Amino acid sequence: MSKRIEAKNLDIFYGDFKAVEDVSMTIEPRAVTAFIGPSGCGKSTFLRSLNRMHEVIPGAYVKGELLLDGEDLYAPAVDPVNVRRQIGMVFQRPNPFPTMSIKENVLAGLKLNNKRLGASEADEVAERALRGANLWEEVKNRLDLPGSGLSGGQQQRLCIARAIAMRPSVLLMDEPCSALDPISTLAIEDLISELKNEYTIVIVTHNMQQASRVSDTTAFFNIAGTGQPGKLIEMDSTQTIFTTPKVQATEDYITGRFG
Incomplete structure (x- = not known):
């Protein structure tokens, strides 16, 4: 199911403001790619552009190309809703x-997309998604109770189950552990490691240790100053980025000299 994403000279705008400038990268399938960098450097904006979620803000648009297995996600005939069916998203807070x-x-995403499910099919889809999110054993006896009654970590895994119920090709995660305790964070990280066998996964994180633990590839974004666009500074295997980065700014950020 997983697919390759290619960005070619992508600029992202909000009205007249250029938020991200000239990003070119390839995000490989069946792998975890982490975006790191200081606040305001455009990494979350770029993440949201991958499924056109940034367009919910009026005046947002892009220049350049963004391809999913060679298909232009911003072609005039492409429906953003269909893009989001293929590229699911999990947000910072459950x-x-x-x-x-x-x-x-x-099942909410399926029903919002007017997919009709019989009772037995709904049961099968719910169980498959909850098992995929490593949540089934914890909730199988209380499926009819409110989702808001779960713990924070369980709620986040419920949101992941909701995303994978749609059978996407790509999963985007915007700081999925920032609101969670260390034990819940470990559960999400273990889940990410399992999910990459089926999905292309992209994660934004401010946690350097998390990036080094869960990702195969790391992309470092930075910003020259307030009001300037964010830029991709360096992208390489996570081991290379965290041991022998080619750019001094990358090493300075990872070692805590700024950001």
Whole structure:
């Protein structure tokens, strides 16, 4: 299911403001790519551009190319909703729908896309997604209880289950552990390591240790100053970025000299 993403000379704008400038990179399938860099450097904006989620802000647009297995995601005939079906997203804070049960939360994306499921098929989809998110054993006896009653870490895994129920090719995660305790963080990191066998995964994180633990490739973004666009400074295997980066700014950030 996983697919390759290629960005070619991608600029991202909000109205007249250029938020990200001239990013070219290849994100490989069945691997975890981490975006790191100081706050405001454009890494989350670039992440959201991968499934056109940034377009929910009026005036947002891109220049350049963004390809999913060679298909232009920004071609005029492409429906952003279809892009988001293929490229799922998990946000910084767990956001289960508070009035829905655990099972209803898992199936919410499918129902919002007008996919009709029989009772047995709904049960199968819910179980598959919850097993995929390593949550089934913890919730199988309380599927009809509110998703908001779960712990923070469980809620985040519920949101991952909701995303993978749609059978996407790519999973985007914007600081998925920043609101979680260390034990819940470990559970999410273990899950990410398992999910990469089926999905292309891209994660934004401010946690250097997390990036080094979970990712195969790391991209370092930086910004020249306030009001300047974010730029991709260096991208390489995670081992190379964290041991022998080619750019001094990358080493300075990873070692804590700034950011």
